[in-house]
Amino acid sequence: MTDQVERNPESTVEAVGPGHADALLSFFSGLPEGDRTFIKEDVTDPATVRSWVEDGSSRWVATGADGGIDGYVAVRRLSGWSDHVAELRLVVGPQSRGTGLGRVLARHAVTEAISAGATKLVVEVVAEQGSALALFTGLGFRGEALLEDHIRDRSGELRDLLVLAHRVDATWSAMDTVGLSEALDGSPDPG
Numbered sequence: 001m002t003d004q005v006e007r008n009p010e011s012t013v014e015a016v017g018p019g020h021a022d023a024l025l026s027f028f029s030g031l032p033e034g035d036r037t038f039i040k041e042d043v044t045d046p047a048t049v050r051s052w053v054e055d056g057s058s059r060w061v062a063t064g065a066d067g068g069i070d071g072y073v074a075v076r077r078l079s080g081w082s083d084h085v086a087e088l089r090l091v092v093g094p095q096s097r098g099t100g101l102g103r104v105l106a107r108h109a110v111t112e113a114i115s116a117g118a119t120k121l122v123v124e125v126v127a128e129q130g131s132a133l134a135l136f137t138g139l140g141f142r143g144e145a146l147l148e149d150h151i152r153d154r155s156g157e158l159r160d161l162l163v164l165a166h167r168v169d170a171t172w173s174a175m176d177t178v179g180l181s182e183a184l185d186g187s188p189d190p191g
């Protein structure tokens with residue numbers, strides 16, 4: 001299933017599939033290294049990306065009119081006693097930022113994670129990254145943990161990592177305001 005992206009009408013959100021292997025590798029290898037780290041897997045390794053396109057579950061891309069990839073989002077379910085928790089991993093290509101694509105991909109992932117039964121969603125963002133913070137707080141995420149000096153940026157400087165969390169039950173009414181319940185139903189919200 002595909003979704004047309006609102007403020008970026010050239011892009012379409014679609015599930016990762018066999019046709020995306022080369023475009024995904026080229027997207028990830030074109031990203032600054034610091035941005036790749038948010039995906040947490042070795043995204044420049046062809047074997048890793050090929051295993052994703054064969055599996056195809058819980059990963060989506062935004063593709064442009066030329067078939068190239070502008071953004072990627074994944075929902076990874078934690079295991080064992082945290083298997084009610086889903087972690088989001090999101091990255092938008094530098095040339096496509098600020099057009100609303102990150103928000104569209106994040107909303108898509110939140111909707112899919114809730115549909116799959118996750119009751120808590122988490123995402124890790126660099127503490128000073130305004131766009132990631134604005135994006136996820138706008139979707140009902142709140143700061144839950146601050147890990148000081150937890151990561152090093154490209155120049156080797158230590159930076160704080162913020163864990164944002166979204167409790168599905170507690171924030172359900174807030175989700176109405178961003179249209180997530182509408183997306184889940186597939187029908188307009190009467191209220």
Ligand SMILES: CC(C)(COP(=O)(O)OP(=O)(O)OC[C@H]1O[C@@H](n2cnc3c(N)ncnc32)[C@H](O)[C@@H]1OP(=O)(O)O)[C@@H](O)C(=O)NCCC(=O)NCCS
Pocket residue numbers: 035038088089090091092093096097098099100101102103104123124125126129130131132134135138
């Ligand atoms: C975070 C990221 C996905 C945002 O992607 P994007 O496509 O630029 O996001 P959007 O255009 O949808 O903007 C999202 C919000 O951030 C705001 N924003 C955009 N750039 C901003 C900036 N430099 N400073 C503050 N806010 C900003 C927008 O106004 C928007 O808020 P709004 O919807 O209330 O207007 C992108 O910057 C990225 O890939 N960063 C590297 C990886 C990362 O940090 N991932 C997140 C954790 S996994």
